[in-house]
Structures are given as C-alpha cells and as structure tokens.
Amino acid sequence: MANYLTERSQKILEAIIEEYIATAQPVGSKALTLNLGIKLSPASVRNVMAELEELGYLTSPHTSAGRIPTEKGYRFYVDSLLRISDLDVRQKDQIELKYRQQGLQMADMLREASRTLSTVCHYTGLVMVPRLKTTIFRHIEFVKLSPRQVLAVFVTQSGLVQNKLIDVDEDLHPRDLEKITNYLNKSMTGLSIQEVRARIIAEMAEEKALFDHLLRRAFVLSSAALVDEATGDVIIEGTSHFLEQPEFADLPHMKRIVQTFEQKSILVDLLDRGLEAKGVQVIIGSETAYSELADCSLITAAYSGKRGTLGTLGVIGPYRMPYSTIIPIVDYTANLISRLLDTDND
Amino acid sequence: MANYLTERSQKILEAIIEEYIATAQPVGSKALTLNLGIKLSPASVRNVMAELEELGYLTSPHTSAGRIPTEKGYRFYVDSLLRISDLDVRQKDQIELKYRQQGLQMADMLREASRTLSTVCHYTGLVMVPRLKTTIFRHIEFVKLSPRQVLAVFVTQSGLVQNKLIDVDEDLHPRDLEKITNYLNKSMTGLSIQEVRARIIAEMAEEKALFDHLLRRAFVLSSAALVDEATGDVIIEGTSHFLEQPEFADLPHMKRIVQTFEQKSILVDLLDRGLEAKGVQVIIGSETAYSELADCSLITAAYSGKRGTLGTLGVIGPYRMPYSTIIPIVDYTANLISRLLDTDND
DNA sequence: GTTAGCACTCCATCGTCTTGAGTGCCAAAA
DNA sequence: TTTTGGCACTCAAGACGATGGAGTGCTAAC
Incomplete structure (x- = not known):
C-alpha cells in the first residue's frame, strides 16, 4: 500500500471531511456516491476508505457506522486540501459594520472584535489584549x-x-x-x-x-x-455557542471546557503561540497539548499596530469546524483590526 | 381547610424543601418519616402534603412521585421558615483570605468578590460595578x-x-x-x-x-x-457552575440561560433592584419577570462606600438553592467589600 | 482496477414487561 | 376527632428482546 495519497484518495477524504463537518454524522460509502461528487461505486469508495483508515486519516466509531475524520485527517485537510475562498462582500460588510460607530476606544474595539467573531462564526470568540x-x-x-x-x-x-x-x-x-x-x-x-x-x-x-x-x-x-503583568488578558465572547455543538452534549465534558475558558491562562498560552506567526494559524485537538481541549480547534491570527504585532485573536470550537469559512473570517478580522489601529490615533 | 399553615404543616413543608434542596429528588412521605425528624406516620404526612399541594406550596411531577416545592413554597420558606445561621469562622476566613493580598485596586477587588462568591457558593457570582x-x-x-x-x-x-x-x-x-x-x-x-x-x-x-x-x-x-453610560457593567464569574445543576441538563434550556448572562442587560436590571434595599434580597423564579430565568433565583445585597450605596453583588443559581447557607455568604461579602472600600483610600 | 452481490455486524428504535416508589382513600385504632 | 395501617392504583424508569437498517468486508465477476 502506498504511504502517500493518490489524487482520488484525497478527493474522497476531502468529501468525507466536508460532509462530516456539515452533518456531524459518520459518513458512509453510499452517501458519498449519491449526493457528493464522487463518480465511483460504493464498493470502490469502500476500498479507498479502508486504505485511508489504515493510514490513520479516518476512523469508525463501530463496524456498522460510516467513517469520521481523525485529527490527522483534519490536519491533512487543513494543510493540503483546503481551498480558502475569499470572504464574500456581504460578510465583509457585516463585520465592518460593527466598527462603524464613532468613539470606539481600543478596549471597546477589541471586545467588539471578540463578539463579532463569535456571532459571525457561531463559535467562541477570543481576543488577546496587547501586552504592555x-x-x-x-x-x-x-x-x-x-x-x-x-x-x-x-x-x-x-x-x-x-x-x-x-x-x-x-x-x-x-x-x-x-x-x-x-x-x-x-x-x-x-x-x-x-x-x-x-x-x-x-x-x-x-x-x-x-x-x-x-x-x-x-x-x-x-x-x-510599567512592570508587565506576566499573565495577559483574553476577551472571551460567546461561550454559549459551545452548547450548540452535539459533540459536547455530555455535561461533565462541557463543564471542563467552560472551566478552562474561565481560567483563561490556557487560552492565553494558546493565543500567545500565534504571536510570531504570519497569517492564520490552526491548532487542532491534541496539538493544543491540553487534554481539556483535546477535541477543540483554535483558529487564530495576529493583529498589529503601527509598530508590529500587538496580539492575537481568533475563534475556538469543536475540531469539527468549517475551516474554509472560518479561516477567512479570522484573517479578515485581524487585518481589519490592524487597519483600524493603524489609522486611528496618530 | 384552613388557609393558613399550622405549625405542623410548616415543619413538614420545611423538611420537604430542605430535603429537596439537598437531593434534587421529589420527596415522598416515607423518606420524611424515616430520615428526617418527623414523628408521624407516612399516612398523616400524606394528608398534610395533600393539603400543602392544594394551597400551592407543593406540586408533584406525576402521581407516583414525591412532592417538590413550588415557587410559592420557596417564597414562604425564605420569608417565614428560614433561620439564617451565622457564617462559621472557617468560611469567613476562607472569604476574607482572598482580599488579603496587597495592591488590590477596586476593579480587581470587585472581580475577586465575584469569583469568591462563585467558588464559595458553587453558583455563579455577580458583581455590579458602581455607576459613575x-x-x-x-x-x-x-x-x-x-x-x-x-x-x-x-x-x-x-x-x-x-x-x-x-x-x-x-x-x-x-x-x-x-x-x-x-x-x-x-x-x-x-x-x-x-x-x-x-x-x-x-x-x-x-x-x-x-x-x-x-x-x-x-x-x-x-x-x-462624565455622561453616565446608561448600561451598568456586571462582573460574572463561574458560569460553569450552572452546568452542574441537574435541572439544567437539557442543552437548549441551558443555552438560553448562558446567553442571558452574556447579554448582561437583564442581570444589570435585576441587580439594580437591590440598590435601595437594605440587607439581602432574594428574587425567586418568575419574580425576576424574565422567562429566561424562570427557574433561577438571585440572592443579592448592596455594598457601599463612604457615601452611600455603590452597587450590588450576589449569586445566581437554580431556584433549588440552599438559601440558608448562601444568604449569609452574600451578606458577609457585601459587608466585607463595603468595609474594604471604606477603610481603603482615604 | 472496478463493481455487484452477499453475508455479517452492530447500533438504534420500539414495544412489552416488570419493578418499585409513592399516592389516595377508607376503615379501624387511639 | 385525629392518627394510623392497609390496600388498590398509578406511573416513570429500567430491563429485555425483537426488528430494521445502515454500513462494512470479502469474493467473484466484469
């Protein structure tokens, strides 16, 4: 068996991941051939799926269910398969509108950014306040x-x-x-x-x-x-969106995650990682290195002022997340905030 | 049937409420006579329970379950039956300890108050920041x-x-x-x-x-x-405690409540009500006048500085709440904060 | 290499049954 | 008159088993 993926395998993997992201249900071979653009018989698809499972990109909850992506699957998807579309104008407007009001000072602006990220993405918005x-x-x-x-x-x-x-x-x-x-x-x-x-x-x-x-x-x-407080501050908005996710239906699990948010320190650490990076960063599941967030993903981007990077902002949600739409939103927001911080106050 | 409660009825009502607060399970006549200090036969207790139900203090989820208190039941309990014990020294210390650190400025202190209320009570802590x-x-x-x-x-x-x-x-x-x-x-x-x-x-x-x-x-x-922003600010800590409450197990319900918190405006309104009141205020269920909080209770108290009331603080949780322990904690915290604001900064 | 067919697996769902906690009521006891 | 024991009744919750169906892996044919 090849240890690289043929184009066909990639197409199927992509289709599975996107279907799973949309439905949160394991994806079977039949559904793939029927509704999605795979022009093969279910049997062939099954062969490919078995192969993808062997390679660690997919897994199945039990024998008679379909397949769901593993973390490795998502990672491959984000790195290699994802085509990031541009934000459509309507969404840009929707975001930009929120900052139109006059007299918004920086702290308000950052809070607004967090809130907007949360409502536009339907996940929890995060903004790290600039370190001193x-x-x-x-x-x-x-x-x-x-x-x-x-x-x-x-x-x-x-x-x-x-x-x-x-x-x-x-x-x-x-x-x-x-x-x-x-x-x-x-x-x-x-x-x-x-x-x-x-x-x-x-x-x-x-x-x-x-x-x-x-x-x-x-x-x-x-x-x-001017002593710098060691611990940065994070603005968290829209925790309630977590309660919409079917994967967090059990309360104890849910509770651990919400508590992690309340503590903030872990989020600070994760957001800090994006400080030097250029563009959008995606941290998936165990890459966070925190077991509490083992089934969460973060999408972050740095924002900057006149003299370099100030902080990071982003979104956190389950690792089943529509990366292709979220990534541009986070990217756009980070750029927007940077622009606002640059042109304001000079 | 009398429309007032005999002493015996009150005793039984009290026992039922306290048992229900402790267990979150409907209370049956047998349990009352066995474990709790009711020296009557189950049959007699049942008679009283039927009476209490008729009067609207109790209800039963279905015929073959025990009784649970209604809102009216809790209200009567809080108004007439509750004996508020003093806070024991250990808890006082636990609370006071949190404020011992030096260099706590007001905003930090209020946040600490909210956090402490939350951890000590195991509910969600609320502190209203003083209006300008x-x-x-x-x-x-x-x-x-x-x-x-x-x-x-x-x-x-x-x-x-x-x-x-x-x-x-x-x-x-x-x-x-x-x-x-x-x-x-x-x-x-x-x-x-x-x-x-x-x-x-x-x-x-x-x-x-x-x-x-x-x-x-x-x-x-x-x-x-110096224009006063119309909307006051509330510091909310420990939302995650809500996830511990069995009565909020269903997610959509839970979500509505958490969203209400995120909006803050309703909480501001509720906390405002306690501004003129002396001592601890208890708002139960529908008394909040917000359907989102129909099964929540708030316990609030005002805190003050040198020149009169500054704001209110308190705790919000399910209306099945151990009022007898929470009320003194809120009371003590409000007094403590007032004292600290008074002696500091002169 | 692809596909149709087939046997197999296993979860989810549904109806049935049982259990047991709790009730209301009545008649006997105090 | 109040209290209590007894008894029939109710109803949710849990156990059990059958059924259905979605999905799989394998094999043989195309």
Whole structure:
C-alpha cells in the first residue's frame, strides 16, 4: 500500500471531511456516491476508505457506522486540501459594520472584535489584549489615593488604558507627583515600553551620582507602574455557542471546557503561540497539548499596530469546524483590526 | 381547610424543601418519616402534603412521585421558615483570605468578590460595578490621541478608573488640555459626580457672560466625559457552575440561560433592584419577570462606600438553592467589600 | 482496477414487561 | 376527632428482546 495519497484518495477524504463537518454524522460509502461528487461505486469508495483508515486519516466509531475524520485527517485537510475562498462582500460588510460607530476606544474595539467573531462564526470568540511591553508610551499619570497608595494610570499610543496600584513607602506630596508626571510625559512619550524601561534603568544608574531625590522617585514609581503583568488578558465572547455543538452534549465534558475558558491562562498560552506567526494559524485537538481541549480547534491570527504585532485573536470550537469559512473570517478580522489601529490615533 | 399553615404543616413543608434542596429528588412521605425528624406516620404526612399541594406550596411531577416545592413554597420558606445561621469562622476566613493580598485596586477587588462568591457558593457570582453617578470625583485627565480625539481618564475616590473617548471639533493644544485638567482637578476633587455635574452646568451658565473660551471648553469636555453610560457593567464569574445543576441538563434550556448572562442587560436590571434595599434580597423564579430565568433565583445585597450605596453583588443559581447557607455568604461579602472600600483610600 | 452481490455486524428504535416508589382513600385504632 | 395501617392504583424508569437498517468486508465477476 502506498504511504502517500493518490489524487482520488484525497478527493474522497476531502468529501468525507466536508460532509462530516456539515452533518456531524459518520459518513458512509453510499452517501458519498449519491449526493457528493464522487463518480465511483460504493464498493470502490469502500476500498479507498479502508486504505485511508489504515493510514490513520479516518476512523469508525463501530463496524456498522460510516467513517469520521481523525485529527490527522483534519490536519491533512487543513494543510493540503483546503481551498480558502475569499470572504464574500456581504460578510465583509457585516463585520465592518460593527466598527462603524464613532468613539470606539481600543478596549471597546477589541471586545467588539471578540463578539463579532463569535456571532459571525457561531463559535467562541477570543481576543488577546496587547501586552504592555508591545505598546507605545503615550501618557502616564499618578493619582494619590491614600498616603501610601498611588494609582498609576497609563495610556498607550493606541488609546488602551492600563492602571496599577502602587504601594509607596513615603508620603508623596501631590505637587511632587505632578512634577514626576510632567517629567515622564515629556521625556518618554512615543517610546516603546521596552525603550522606556531601558531609559529608566539607564537614567537611574546615572542618577546615583546626581542624586536628585525627586527624579529618583519618579523612576521608581514608573518602573513599578510599567512592570508587565506576566499573565495577559483574553476577551472571551460567546461561550454559549459551545452548547450548540452535539459533540459536547455530555455535561461533565462541557463543564471542563467552560472551566478552562474561565481560567483563561490556557487560552492565553494558546493565543500567545500565534504571536510570531504570519497569517492564520490552526491548532487542532491534541496539538493544543491540553487534554481539556483535546477535541477543540483554535483558529487564530495576529493583529498589529503601527509598530508590529500587538496580539492575537481568533475563534475556538469543536475540531469539527468549517475551516474554509472560518479561516477567512479570522484573517479578515485581524487585518481589519490592524487597519483600524493603524489609522486611528496618530 | 384552613388557609393558613399550622405549625405542623410548616415543619413538614420545611423538611420537604430542605430535603429537596439537598437531593434534587421529589420527596415522598416515607423518606420524611424515616430520615428526617418527623414523628408521624407516612399516612398523616400524606394528608398534610395533600393539603400543602392544594394551597400551592407543593406540586408533584406525576402521581407516583414525591412532592417538590413550588415557587410559592420557596417564597414562604425564605420569608417565614428560614433561620439564617451565622457564617462559621472557617468560611469567613476562607472569604476574607482572598482580599488579603496587597495592591488590590477596586476593579480587581470587585472581580475577586465575584469569583469568591462563585467558588464559595458553587453558583455563579455577580458583581455590579458602581455607576459613575454614585461615585466621588478624585481626578480627571485628558489625553490627546489624535487631532479630533481626546481620551478622558477619570479616577473615582475609591480608585476605580473609567475612561471615555471624546470626539472634539477643534484641535486642542496639549497645553490647553493640561490647563483644563488642572482647573478641574483643583475645583472638583471630593465632590460627588452629581455635584460636579451641577457645578459645571451652573458655571457654564455664568460663563456665558465672562466668555473665557478655554474654561468653556473645559466644561464641555468634562461634561462629555462624565455622561453616565446608561448600561451598568456586571462582573460574572463561574458560569460553569450552572452546568452542574441537574435541572439544567437539557442543552437548549441551558443555552438560553448562558446567553442571558452574556447579554448582561437583564442581570444589570435585576441587580439594580437591590440598590435601595437594605440587607439581602432574594428574587425567586418568575419574580425576576424574565422567562429566561424562570427557574433561577438571585440572592443579592448592596455594598457601599463612604457615601452611600455603590452597587450590588450576589449569586445566581437554580431556584433549588440552599438559601440558608448562601444568604449569609452574600451578606458577609457585601459587608466585607463595603468595609474594604471604606477603610481603603482615604 | 472496478463493481455487484452477499453475508455479517452492530447500533438504534420500539414495544412489552416488570419493578418499585409513592399516592389516595377508607376503615379501624387511639 | 385525629392518627394510623392497609390496600388498590398509578406511573416513570429500567430491563429485555425483537426488528430494521445502515454500513462494512470479502469474493467473484466484469
């Protein structure tokens, strides 16, 4: 037996996968020859199916059922068989419409992206919020909340607002805080956070000699404010779509998945993987390396601002998923968000 | 037949409800006399049960099953029978522990509250974020994002950060923005938002005469920044607990509920109802007035800061719920949050 | 290499039967 | 008058078995 697939085998594999994606039912040889474009007898198809099963692309739940794709089958399908169609204009409009409203700031936009992905794809939408370190410094502000607590409010170039509570060990005068604020805003605006951090460290070293107490505190404060939280944040929308999937009908299973979402950390990890990749990434089942998501697939794409990649967004669903329609949607959304972040706020 | 309940009837009703809450199974007359503290024969109990059914406190799924409480039954139970025990020390500790960490700002604290409610109660936790209008002005900042866009960042007394994108029709110079910022911070700090708004309107009227262009813009900007979004925000944690409830085993039903959560608006409405109320509120089933939540109960309590009620928090679950343990937890959490908001940040 | 035919497998479905928990009612007991 | 034991009745749930049908693998013919 050949260990590569003839064109005919590929055609049949493709037909099976697409039929299974559409119906969630095991596909039999007869159905293939009748409704789908296979011009062979059921017997011949059966031979090919047996071969595909041997090679690990298909499996059958029991002897008298049809075949269903394995993970390997999906992977081959996504890598080799899938023809990604362009998004039709209507869908583009549907997506773009959501961002038309005025006065959408970045956080709202990302949430909207997640929601739109979810409703358009009928799966769960995911958007990773940009990490602090990938953003550009625009403005910082220190607000004194109590004698020992200062709230740092930090605005990035793209209008994302992050804030952080800082415990201080001396009672700073509001006037001093103002001075610090002014100094930082004057000298740091437009730099990336990494540059800002580097600069702070450099100037602090220098500062040792000069010993300007106030300036010193400015640096301490701002470096505290700009510490990157290790854990990124994910915006999840449309968890309820999972409840539509027949493969997750049993509650304990379902529950494990929803809990995984609530924890977020696993999703952060998975989305992080798409950060360096170009274009759309597909992670199928066990490729996630998390048993909780063994029968889920993620489709992700990175979005970027003026200065490179900011984060990733995508969709998660069962691994029986209409990849050919979802992939372009995710791709288009990522590009759209990138475009919006680029033209806005300059 | 009496239309009030004898003490014996009440005892039996109570026993049935508590048994049903514990097991989710219809309760029969035999079980009551055997395991629970009813010292009567099954036959007598049956008489009472028939009576309770006639009065609308109980119902039976079919003739040969036991009885289950109706909504009216639960309502009577909550109003008249329930003895709310104090929270035991261990649980208090378990809750309080979560807030021990340093540097928790308000938003984090509210999220933590929702999460803790969820894990301690094994239901879904809800926390309503304070409305802008109930908070006290501490600091405002305008950051120019583009020639026509200004980001207003607004910090409340308790350290909650809200931000809003404002479209402006003239290109403001950063120096002007700074002046505006300074002016507002000097004159408005410590006032409630309502006072701030009143003051702005008053000064704007006066301003017409004086016509200081800059000041005028300050007022326009800040009133735009302080417009209260009509829709409050709710922090929902632990949706997955819903999947544990046997009464929501069928997926379409479950899905409707989860979708209701995702929409949030209904939850906002329900939580709003608890704003003026003192102490813990229980909303059972159809009392929610939303058919989607016809078999859910909410237990809510208001939390407050230095100057009155800020918002509400609570728990939502099936209406078969151990009210006697949940109510004190919600109560305690609301008080705890109030205390933390009060002593912090002064 | 392809196809028709055929025996075989096994799940899903349906009706039947049984079981048992629980009820309502009545008459006897307290 | 209230309580209780007894008894016939009801009905869901589970077990069992038969049936049907979709699908397979294999073999022999085309």
